[in-house]
Amino acid sequence: QVQLQQSGSGLVKPSQTLSLTCVISGDSVSSNTAAWNWIRQSPWRGLEWLGRTYYRSKWFNDYAVSVKSRIIVNPDTSKNRFSLQLNSVTPEDTAVYYCARVVDYEANGYYYPHIDHWGQGTLVTVSS
């Protein structure tokens, strides 16, 4: 079955870079029927989608407007994983960060994209 295992630093200083990695088992980061996402959760912003990477004959990325100027989500095909890099962090970036798979599911001519697997979550605190 699909599992997502997160790793990365839980404490980042203001203005520095947050870096997390999500290792995929049971699927491929190069899958043509999945997209690999980062989502965070905080008491003040709730659940917030940040960005994704996916492969459809070539690689694509999409990012939330709120973080677009300072986020990078990269695939790593050699290790079957993907990563999150968030630059110039502030205390408002303190949150639990999750990686998640969105699967392209089709049935009876209808398209049902949905998040079906999550990583375990990583609490990232931005503090000096």
Added chain:
Amino acid sequence: EIVLTQSPGTLSLSPGERATLSCRASQSVTSTYLGWFQQKSGQAPRLLIFGATNRATGIPDRFSGSGSGTDFTLTISRLEPEDFAVYYCQHYGGPLITFGQGTRLEIK
């Protein structure tokens, strides 16, 4: 951007009772893009329903989803002790994913 508003914010019920949770979208959405999640403290959200009405693998049949357009409902027919948690509705906007603010289901 689709804004999802859930009600009530907190629902206090007893085991064995029926729970009805509401999710209203700021504009009409494609129902196949609407999902429901359960989250317990310290855990990642867990998929319950996708496509507004389809139970995910392993989800008991006491959970059901309904609705269309702007109004969607998650119903738990007979509450079990393990059902007390926070529930979120979610919309897939390709690529933007948005979530409601959650309904906390607590034991009365």
